[in-house]
Amino acid sequence: MAELYLNTGDHVGTAACITEARALIDEFPDPHSPLLDLLDRLDRYPRPAQQATRQPTTLTAQEHALLRLLPAPMTLPQIAAHRHVSLNTIKTQARAIYRKLGAAHRAAAVTTARRHGLIP
Numbered sequence: 001m002a003e004l005y006l007n008t009g010d011h012v013g014t015a016a017c018i019t020e021a022r023a024l025i026d027e028f029p030d031p032h033s034p035l036l037d038l039l040d041r042l043d044r045y046p047r048p049a050q051q052a053t054r055q056p057t058t059l060t061a062q063e064h065a066l067l068r069l070l071p072a073p074m075t076l077p078q079i080a081a082h083r084h085v086s087l088n089t090i091k092t093q094a095r096a097i098y099r100k101l102g103a104a105h106r107a108a109a110v111t112t113a114r115r116h117g118l119i120p
Contacts, residue, residue: 016104023111059100059118066093068119071110 080090103109
């Protein structure tokens, strides 16, 4: 999929696929996997200038609190109940986290956050 996104000029989709693939490989490591070479090759393609110069956005305290719960095996409704807030609040905060981390979905956000030392 990453190659398809790359060939169509969708660098955000490419990056999201690479992040998701690396997360899956981290779960099931195989040091001799040819996929690692492919991901490294795809990851070397230059990003558009706007992404390269984009300043990182700081997460709010509430977003960071939610980010720490995203790796847990809890659904968003369960997280909302745990935090005593509405599901819509959790969805809004999750979307803000994904946007700020440049992630397309929850797994990509967790991988990116771990890579940047935001969560263990």
